Amino acid sequence: MGLSGLLDVIFPPSCVACGAVLPAPGHFCEACQPEVERLPRRCCPRCSEPGEFQGGCPRCLARPPAFCRAFAPFTHQGAVARAIHRFKYEDHPELARPLAELLAGFAADFLEGAPRLVAAIPLHERRFRARKYDQAMLLAVELSKRVDGGAARELLVRTKDTGRQVGLSDQAREANVAGAFAAVGSAAGLSVLLLDDVLTTGATARAAASALLDAGAREVQVLTLARADLLSL
Numbered sequence: 249m250g251l252s253g254l255l256d257v258i259f260p261p262s263c264v265a266c267g268a269v270l271p272a273p274g275h276f277c278e279a280c281q282p283e284v285e286r287l288p289r290r291c292c293p294r295c296s297e298p299g300e301f302q303g304g305c306p307r308c309l310a311r312p313p314a315f316c317r318a319f320a321p322f323t324h325q326g327a328v329a330r331a332i333h334r335f336k337y338e339d340h341p342e343l344a345r346p347l348a349e350l351l352a353g354f355a356a357d358f359l360e361g362a363p364r365l366v367a368a369i370p371l372h373e374r375r376f377r378a379r380k381y382d383q384a385m386l387l388a389v390e391l392s393k394r395v396d397g398g399a400a401r402e403l404l405v406r407t408k409d410t411g412r413q414v415g416l417s418d419q420a421r422e423a424n425v426a427g428a429f430a431a432v433g434s435a436a437g438l439s440v441l442l443l444d445d446v447l448t449t450g451a452t453a454r455a456a457a458s459a460l461l462d463a464g465a466r467e468v469q470v471l472t473l474a475r476a477d478l479l480s481l
């Protein structure tokens with residue numbers, strides 16, 4: 249039995265959103281699959297905020313982010329939101345593998361033009377200790393294995409424990425995460441694909457990308473599993 253067969257015995261294919269065992273390899277069960285929503289085609293070319301924008305959304309036009317583009321294949325609701333919640337908060341680090349598979353499959357076009365060097369937007373050490381794993385880091389490692397010439401590296405640390413951003417305004421989010429990241433050594437000349445689970449206003453991704461550019465990175469792109477619908481904020 250090969251390694252992947254062995255892993256299937258330990259972790260039989262199951263729905264990433266509800267945990268139901270699947271009759272065949274796949275990611276969602278019959279009940280969850282219809283609730284999976286792809287990111288709309290019309291969205292900001294810079295940050296992927298859904299909507300019809302000329303040249304970019306108001307946020308990107310007013311203050312261009314440090315990353316050159318950000319993408320997520322899914323919207324953060326329904327089955328995808330449940331899967332991310334299980335992965336992040338319900339002690340399911342093993343979901344990194346199927347979620348990275350989903351991401352690699354559904355973000356294939358984006359990945360063609362993305363840097364091969366993958367780095368996570370990391371948790372603060374205090375939260376890492378509480379959770380025992382950093383979900384974005386696990387996702388970065390698993391994704392890098394599914395990208396031609398991919399490699400994962402720890403390039404950032406979160407120096408400020410910012411707490412959850414839920415319920416904060418745009419400006420409050422930006423202020424909250426300003427200076428929250430520092431590069432681990434030099435990032436001189438690197439092109440980096442930054443990975444996280446959800447992108448909301450992009451404030452966290454902006455701060456993380458800034459830290460890499462400050463450390464000399466040439467280019468930063470951002471990929472997340474899901475994009476939050478800003479209308480619901």
Ligand SMILES: [Zn+2]
Binds near residue numbers: 265277278280
């Ligand atoms: Zn399910």
Ligand SMILES: [Zn+2]
Binds near residue numbers: 294295297305306
């Ligand atoms: Zn935008």
